[in-house]
Amino acid sequence: MSKQLSSGVAHLLKKAKVPVFNGYGKLDGTQANGRRKVLVSQDGAAPTTLTAQHVILATGARARVLPGLEPDGKLIWSYKEALVPEDMPKRLVVIGSGAIGTEFASFYRNMGADVTLVEVAQRILPVEDEEISQLARKAFEKQGIRILTGAQVGTLQKTATEVHIPVTLGDKTETLVADRVISAVGIVGNVENIGLEGTKIQVDRTHVVTDSLCRTGEPGVYAIGDLAGAPWLAHKASHEAVMCVEAIAGKTVHPIDPTKVPGCTYCRPQIASVGYTEAKAKEAGYKVRVGRFPLIANGKALAMGEPDGLIKTVFDAQTGELLGAHMIGAEVTEMIQGYVIARTGELTEAELAETIFPHPTISESMHEAVLAAYDGALHF
């Protein structure tokens, strides 16, 4: 399937008459006429020099490696190996409960592995709203995933077939034993060896510093996607690509507001969110109104046999702005766009309340979660 998708992209590039040079690219200063040089090398052959008025850097990111947890590709995996396993581990420890770690934990548990999810923060999915984290934890534990939070992992010890993982929880240390470990402790930007040295391009904690239009400190050089700022998401990368090129072409563009970029975690139950969590909204000084609607009160979710879940809305009490929305449950990754449209179009609670949602769908809960923040939900 993914082969089909990437050959589709190759076809689109061809159709748009975009020449593709396969190889390792690197900035190489400027020509006399101010055009930028990019060296492309492949297989040790003499590099090709390309020149252009504008260069967009999009080298992405790779898994972060922590000392003691170095992936070896065999017993200790990064996401790369975890995506294409040769065999199913029976006992799996996932280190890190961000979106990636959580997805792998959920996936391998569904495939029947014994999974332990280890997180150094006090809760899993630490960037999500706290209530969502709690519900996710409950759901995963019900499925048999063991979850350790506030947990420090020491240096992994390997035998031929097993990994021993020392985990410190408060004043207790326990050693977990697993067939495989997935290290999912974040990503780092690919900023090395691409010719940034000696330029005005700034790097902050492995990511290229850009302004709201993706410009770097060096005129004519741009950075997008995981190489640039958060959130590290494919749809943000692709939106930036379009915006950056349109800006170069002289069109009017609108900078990306990270609080309008949805984030989805494809675990079971699914998790989706956009904008401020309740805590972040309060921290930012908003007086909030919060609405909650549990999926157990939704007919469709019940009929699907997926009654576990919650839709939560966070509104600015003063203006009615939808500051954030947080969902856990069936199909929520398909539904979050409704709130993203509301947030992007600057709808207030009034328009959302007046919107008619189709019955019987899970999306009706999104309506109820808006009403719940104001006059109260109809069906709960």
Place this chain on the structure above:
Amino acid sequence: MTASVPASAPATTPQVARPTNRIVASPLARRIAASKGVDLASIKGTGPHGRIVKRDVEAAESKASASLPSHAQAAAPVSGGGSRSVPHTTMRKVIARRLSESKATIPHFYVSMDVELDALIALRAQLNALSSDEGQDSFKLSVNDMLIKAAALALKQVPEVNASFTEDAMILHDDADISVAVSLDDGLITPIVRAAERKSLKQISQEAKSLVSRARAGKLKPEEFQGGTFSISNMGMFGVKEFAAIVNPPQAAILAIAAGKRQPVVSGDEIRIATVMTVTLSVDHRAVDGATAAKWLSAFRSIVQSPLALVL
């Protein structure tokens, strides 16, 4: 078919007028503009197709407030005597915000009345004489304690004043929870004597005493000063002749009490001497009309001038 259609039929087709210079703005931008008094027609939108969005309204608003001299600048003395800036306490900020909000959003009006205090003062002396000298049962009623109860009883008689205005409905409160303004070194706070109409003067007195001393010590719990259905502000002890207070939202009214003073009073064809204080009721006109305010003041005056009801 066509012939049978009444001539007026086309006019019944809903026609929505399309003004030519329609303002295109997001619902959120419209709402923020309305609440901050920003004129959308004066703003250039930066959203898709020039749509006015939140950031445009906020930019316009901050530009407008930047072009006005800030209060700090306006307050700076022009003389060469120097000045210093004292950072606001949280309390000062809350006072500033709440009172500005009240004055800006509540249409105030004021009604004053003179009230004779002699009967109440005499009753107070009689009651205080009943107090044991010390211990749990001792009490010393103040005039203010008695006025708290009088106000509460008047609210029972004219319950329309014990109200809060909201966009959708008038909220009428059952209990008369009286917020009593207490001045502090760095501001003021309004602890609440709850359901004062049902409490004895002794209870009110002991409660008020404890609230005031804990207010001055900064030891009130939030529920002891948040809420309340009516406020009293007494500046009698400062010898004030009369004053008007600012309504304490979401309450509908506040009573300003000035100093009682011995003065000549004309009653019938006689001139006699009485202790008279001027009280002024400040009212949220959205909640209470003039006649009702006057009715409340009359009820209050009757109770104070014939104060036996206070001990019933």
